[in-house]
Amino acid sequence: MTMLPERAPGARKMGLVIDLDTCVGCHACAVNCKEWNTGGEAGILPDYDKYGANPDGVWFNRIHSYETDSPQRSRTVNFPRSCLHCENPLCVTVCPTGASFKRAEDGIVLINTDICIGCKLCSWACPYGAREFDEDNGVMRKCTLCIDRIYNEALPEAEREPACVATCPAKARHFGDLADPASPVAKLVEERGGVDLLAELGYRPTNKYLPPRQAQIPSGPEETPAQPAPGVGGALLRLLDKALSR
Amino acid sequence: MRPAASILLLTTLTGFAYGLLAWLGLYAAAGAAGADRTLILIGVGLVIVLATAGLATSALHLGRRERAWRAFSQWRSSWLSREGVAALFTYPVTLAFVACVYRAPHAPLTRLLGAAATLAGLGTVYCTAMIYGSLKPIRQWHNRHTAPDYLIFALFSGGTLFALLHTVVIGTGAWPAALVALAAAVALLAKLAYWRHIDQQQPLATLASAIGMAHDTVVRPLDAPHFTENFVLREMGFQIARRHGMKLRRIALGLGFLLPLLLSLLGAAGGVPLVSSALAVACAALGLLTERWLFFAQATHVSALYYGRSV
Numbered sequence: 297m298t299m300l301p302e303r304a305p306g307a308r309k310m311g312l313v314i315d316l317d318t319c320v321g322c323h324a325c326a327v328n329c330k331e332w333n334t335g336g337e338a339g340i341l342p343d344y345d346k347y348g349a350n351p352d353g354v355w356f357n358r359i360h361s362y363e364t365d366s367p368q369r370s371r372t373v374n375f376p377r378s379c380l381h382c383e384n385p386l387c388v389t390v391c392p393t394g395a396s397f398k399r400a401e402d403g404i405v406l407i408n409t410d411i412c413i414g415c416k417l418c419s420w421a422c423p424y425g426a427r428e429f430d431e432d433n434g435v436m437r438k439c440t441l442c443i444d445r446i447y448n449e450a451l452p453e454a455e456r457e458p459a460c461v462a463t464c465p466a467k468a469r470h471f472g473d474l475a476d477p478a479s480p481v482a483k484l485v486e487e488r489g490g491v492d493l494l495a496e497l498g499y500r501p502t503n504k505y506l507p508p509r510q511a512q513i514p515s516g517p518e519e520t521p522a523q524p525a526p527g528v529g530g531a532l533l534r535l536l537d538k539a540l541s542r
Numbered sequence: 543m544r545p546a547a548s549i550l551l552l553t554t555l556t557g558f559a560y561g562l563l564a565w566l567g568l569y570a571a572a573g574a575a576g577a578d579r580t581l582i583l584i585g586v587g588l589v590i591v592l593a594t595a596g597l598a599t600s601a602l603h604l605g606r607r608e609r610a611w612r613a614f615s616q617w618r619s620s621w622l623s624r625e626g627v628a629a630l631f632t633y634p635v636t637l638a639f640v641a642c643v644y645r646a647p648h649a650p651l652t653r654l655l656g657a658a659a660t661l662a663g664l665g666t667v668y669c670t671a672m673i674y675g676s677l678k679p680i681r682q683w684h685n686r687h688t689a690p691d692y693l694i695f696a697l698f699s700g701g702t703l704f705a706l707l708h709t710v711v712i713g714t715g716a717w718p719a720a721l722v723a724l725a726a727a728v729a730l731l732a733k734l735a736y737w738r739h740i741d742q743q744q745p746l747a748t749l750a751s752a753i754g755m756a757h758d759t760v761v762r763p764l765d766a767p768h769f770t771e772n773f774v775l776r777e778m779g780f781q782i783a784r785r786h787g788m789k790l791r792r793i794a795l796g797l798g799f800l801l802p803l804l805l806s807l808l809g810a811a812g813g814v815p816l817v818s819s820a821l822a823v824a825c826a827a828l829g830l831l832t833e834r835w836l837f838f839a840q841a842t843h844v845s846a847l848y849y850g851r852s853v
Contacts, residue, residue, distance in 0.1 A: 298616045298618075298619045298620055299616075299618055299619050300619075316753075316754070321765070323767075326767070350770045350771075351770060352768075352770055352771065352772055352773075353772075354773070355767075355768075355772075358767035358768070358772075358848075359767050360753075360763065360765070360766065360767050360848055360849075361763075361764040361765035362749070362753060362761050362762060362763055362764055363761070363762045363763075363764045364750075364755055364759050364760065364761050364762075365759065365760040366755070366756060366758055366759040366760070367758060372764060373753065373755070373761075375753045375848075377767075377848060386676075386677070386678060388619075389619040389620065390619075390620050390621070390622065390673075390676070390677075391616060391619075391620055392612070392613035392614075392615070392616050392620045392622040392623035392626065393609070393612035393613055393615060393616060393623075394612070394615055394616050395612075411609060411612055412605075412606065412609075413604045413605065413606050413607075413609045413610055413612060413613060414604050414605020414606050415603065415604055415605075415613070415622065416603075416605075416777065417620075417622055417673070419773070419774075419777060419778070420543070420677055420679070420680070420777075420778070420843070421677055421678075421679070422679070422845065423678070423679035423747075423843075423844040423845055424845060424848075425774040425778060425843075425845030425846075425848060428772065428773045428774065429605070429773045429777070430605075431605075433605070434604070434605025434606045435605055435606060436605075491754040492754070493751070493752060493753065493754050494747050494751055494752055494844065495751070496746075496747060496751065497678055497679065497746065497747065497844070498678070505753070505754040507754055507755060507756070
């Protein structure tokens with residue numbers, strides 16, 4: 297059903313918080329995502345022309361790097377881009393078959409690939425470019441927030457988080473319930489001023505991005521004024537210093 | 543946006559078909575079915591062939607054609623689903639209409655069904671237009687021009703067919719040709735207004751807001767996520783032949799609207815009605831296919847911002 301579900305009071309909003317200050321742009325999250333999702337319950341994530349001149353394939357996560365100049369600071373910003381599990385997901389409501397849906401209990405946006413007809417309209421409706429078409433199976437694919445990990449009781453509890461979060465070497469990716477103001481992710485968003493991407497389009501993404509911190513580069517070490525040596529030599533140097541300072 | 547041949551054919555063919563159905567329905571609603579039954583019978587046959595061909599072509603766009611029937615289920619939220627339902631609903635209405643025209647051309651019910659067929663056909667065109675009109679990330683589609691334009695182009699292109707049929711079946715086509723000339727003029731102005739609108743639009747967003755940076759931040763792409771094109775760039779970042787845009791606009795304008803306008807005026811004035819109305823159909827078809835190609839190729843999608851494209 298592509299009508300958006302009524303969110304029950306107290307329902308969770310599972311999502312990611314991505315720290316653009318500490319992301320090093322290593323692509324490990326994208327690689328581990330591909331690795332998990334090509335072998336997990338979601339099935340193969342196809343690749344085309346793997347060893348040819350134009351390799352291509354379906355990835356749920358893409359890592360861009362940008363140069364940014366602001367009045368405060370210039371810096372490189374690495375930017376992982378994936379589904380934001382929006383609260384107002386146009387990709388869901390445009391779906392003609394009900395294959396695209398948003399879960400009422402945790403807000404995760406998923407595709408039922410067993411009934412998807414591959415019309416691609418959902419990819420047109422997403423401003424974040426988060427959906428990619430699986431040419432081999434004729435259906436659309438997207439980030440599942442690793443739904444087959446986060447609720448997987450066969451995994452040790454510590455591993456019940458999305459593959460991208462588990463692998464991030466810079467701890468720039470955080471996973472949790474953004475509806476609970478006491479959760480570590482909600483606190484991070486609060487402390488660091490987490491933002492919505494393309495807020496002006498009104499999709500109300502669940503995932504939040506933490507902007508790079510303001511520059512805190514200390515100015516050079518304070519110079520300790522040189523103390524001229526006592527005695528005749530010192531007096532001579534003081535005289536010289538006075539003469540030169542004129 | 544990538545102009546897929548299947549979608550260009552779908553929207554152009556169904557535009558002709560449902561536009562013609564609207565003309566036939568209005569013709570009958572005006573009480574003319576009694577005099578010109580043959581015209582409506584042949585016309586409706588053509589409507590069904592063209593609409594079915596268009597809908598069949600659209601199935602080629604699907605990754606899983608065998609599941610196409612599922613698209614009728616989500617009409618409560620999806621304009622694509624509504625288009626399917628409306629197209630399906632138009633068949634029985636059209637068949638009932640044509641049956642009434644055949645059995646009782648003078649009956650009030652025939653007039654009523656003519657009006658119903660008109661509404662069903664134009665309703666389907668409206669749903670098609672709203673598939674595009676409802677997509678917020680595409681400023682060239684999500685505006686007040688898209689829905690009226692699709693209706694105007696359907697009535698214009700269907701009108702060229704109606705004028706041709708009228709000339710072939712009845713022998714004269716002066717008044718339909720005059721109406722087509724009017725429709726062509728309205729369509730031409732509508733297209734000019736649309737192009738003016740999209741050329742003056744501001745971008746929907748900036749790269750800075752796309753990556754969550756403050757608005758006074760200047761952002762330049764440094765490294766792309768991948769070196770070759772992916773689905774998002776092929777589908778949403780379409781750029782091929784964009785530089786021919788202005789030339790193609792002139793072709794679409796001349797071929798699609800101006801020539802049919804002049805040919806219809808010629809037909810209305812009584813000069814070679816058969817040749818002029820047939821040529822008007824051919825020109826409108828080629829011109830509208832070009833116009834539809836441009837509607838896609840010149841539409842930009844916000845997601846291409848991430849790759850440093852201007853939208």
